[in-house]
Amino acid sequence: MDFTVAIPTYNGELTLPLVLERLQKQVNAENIAWEVIVIDNNSNDSTSQVVKEFAANWHSHVPLKYFFEQKQGIAYARWRAIQEAQGEFVGFLDDDNLAAPDWVYKSYIFGREHRQVGAYGGEIQGFFQAPLPDDFEPAKTFLAIRKYADTATLFEVDKLRLPPGAGLVVRKQAWLESVPSRVAHTQRGCDDYEISINMHLAGWEIWYNPQMQIQHLIPAWRMQKSYLVSIARIYGLCTCQIRLTTVKANWQKAVLLVKIFLGGLKRVISHLLKYRHQVITNLGFACEMSFFLGQLLSPLYYLKLRIFNNNTLSK
Known part of the structure; x- marks a missing residue:
């Protein structure tokens, strides 16, 4: 398997269908062996039923798999994804991340062309469900909405300029070699950056690729002060x-x-x-x-x- 799209989700029954619909419409991926796995992180809604219904009408050449991870927390969900993923590369999408039509293709090609890359992210655009509040521009970075550069470039890890977890793609080998397998109780929000830092310390490169684009679905309540x-x-x-x-x-x-x-x-x-x-x-x-x-x-x-x-x- 070349590429795995991993979707950790907690109670994502409302937005997960939008994520899966985008993945059904991927282009230029005919010659890539890829799969989609959903990691249900102890949801108590209808997430499992959503995946079951999509699986009934899913592309036969792109497996759609469902796994239940009882241990609560994004770190546990991501580790479970790495364990279950069959792909050389694992691309993480949150259950509110909508991939561009060529996201799988662009993500896979970039990894294949950069042999020392351990983790890489792309441009994240906002998909706003309500009018933007006044003075919103400086606040959008805290919603992981960002464009780091116009061309592919190395992140400045030493300055803590790192890709967020949304849309992050990792080389599975790099993860297994450098990311600690023991999940500690950490401050919320730290997990994203620790992945890249551990890979960087192990000698892997951390890249930004603007050709990999996703939209972050932002409901009205997430724009409140x-x-x-x-x-x-x-x-x-x-x-x-x-x-x-x-x-x-x-x-x-x-x-x-x-x-x-x-x-x-x-x-x-x-x-x-x-x-x-x-x-x-x-x-x-x-x-x-x-x-x-x-x-x-x-x-x-x-x-x-x-x-x-x-x-x-x-x-």
């Missing part, structure tokens, strides 16, 4: 955990903890002095402030999670 500010803070809280994966010595980790805290404090103060009351009234500035506050608190969250994991292992 309360949600966007919350998700921005979550990304900020990931800062410490992600950066610490790049160092090994305990003294280096201690120094990095202090640097992250002081850097977060500097950004919070600078943002307040620059925009003052607009950090509350302006959507974009409010999201940025929430992100900086998350960075400031990220060392404390890291220590909290480390204590939790140690206590869990000791039981």
